[in-house]
Amino acid sequence: MTRSTALRHEVGQISYPLTCRVVASASSVLAASPQTRLNSVPSSSRPALGDLDAADAITADNSGFDGASPLSRSFSEVDDGDLAAALNRRIGQIAASTLSYDSEVTEEEMRKPLSAQELRQLIFTKYGKTYDVSFVRRDIPGKTFVCLNIMWNHLEQRSFKLTEQQYMEKLDGVAYLVGALGQTDKVRAFLKEPARSQKGLPPRPVVGTAISIRFDLEDGVIEEWFGNGYQ
Numbered sequence: 001m002t003r004s005t006a007l008r009h010e011v012g013q014i015s016y017p018l019t020c021r022v023v024a025s026a027s028s029v030l031a032a033s034p035q036t037r038l039n040s041v042p043s044s045s046r047p048a049l050g051d052l053d054a055a056d057a058i059t060a061d062n063s064g065f066d067g068a069s070p071l072s073r074s075f076s077e078v079d080d081g082d083l084a085a086a087l088n089r090r091i092g093q094i095a096a097s098t099l100s101y102d103s104e105v106t107e108e109e110m111r112k113p114l115s116a117q118e119l120r121q122l123i124f125t126k127y128g129k130t131y132d133v134s135f136v137r138r139d140i141p142g143k144t145f146v147c148l149n150i151m152w153n154h155l156e157q158r159s160f161k162l163t164e165q166q167y168m169e170k171l172d173g174v175a176y177l178v179g180a181l182g183q184t185d186k187v188r189a190f191l192k193e194p195a196r197s198q199k200g201l202p203p204r205p206v207v208g209t210a211i212s213i214r215f216d217l218e219d220g221v222i223e224e225w226f227g228n229g230y231q
Contacts, residue, residue: 113175113176113179113184114175114178114179114184114187114188115172115175116168116169116171116172116174116175117168118175118188119133119171119174119175119187119191120167120168120171122188122191122192123150123191125191126191126192126193126194126195127150127195127204127205128204129154129155129156130154130155130156130167131150131151131152131153131154131155131205132150132151132153132154132155132160132162132167132170133148133149133150133151133170133171133174134148134149134151135147135148135149135174135177135226136149136212137222137226144219144222145214145215145217145222146214146215146217146222146225146226147212147213147214147215148174148178148183148187148212148213148215149210149211149212149213150205150210150211150212150213151205151210152205152206152207152208152209152210155167177225181215181217181221181225183213183215183216183217186213186215186216187213190213
């Protein structure tokens with residue numbers, strides 16, 4: 001199966017044209033210009049310019065200002081070093097806000113795209129079985145959210161409906177969509193933490209109960225990727 005076909009493989013219950021939507025890999029983003037790197041960050045992960053200005057206004061003498069903040073000027077006036085520094089600070093802010101688990105994710109790992117093989121290994125290492133995964137959208141009054149579910153079906157079962165090759169192709173599509181949504185760090189961090197019971201739920205998938213990794217997505221992103229009728 002070609003990469004293009006694999007990326008269109010059914011993910012959960014819906015087929016996504018991922019070849020048209022997937023953002024650049026971390027390596028290509030970092031190799032690009034700072035302007036390109038900023039544009040490649042999903043809108044849900046971009047801060048208001050004022051947020052980064054505030055992050056800049058921390059100085060050794062506690063004056064609260066050390067000159068013009070890079071992002072308070074127009075892009076045409078900002079040099080590559082300033083933009084790169086601002087982007088690196090934002091990466092750190094995203095990590096601080098999402099890596100609230102008892103896990104260790106290095107900066108190098110944060111810049112590395114999630115692969116099907118890594119996703120499989122993370123699931124197996126945490127739970128001891130190669131569980132299936134699927135995306136789910138939930139609508140409650142005043143709120144819509146999307147989760148990546150670790151299902152109770154697993155590759156080691158005789159009754160599992162996918163071959164190993166089909167399972168890996170599915171994980172390939174899941175991993176790319178996780179990256180496109182800007183949720184790689186969250187998924188990686190969650191799967192690196194020890195399995196434990198949370199909110200009265202079992203620490204690992206059991207029949208009828210999946211383990212959910214809830215994504216931080218804007219409503220517009222949810223509607224684009226998981227429109228009405230998606231469950």
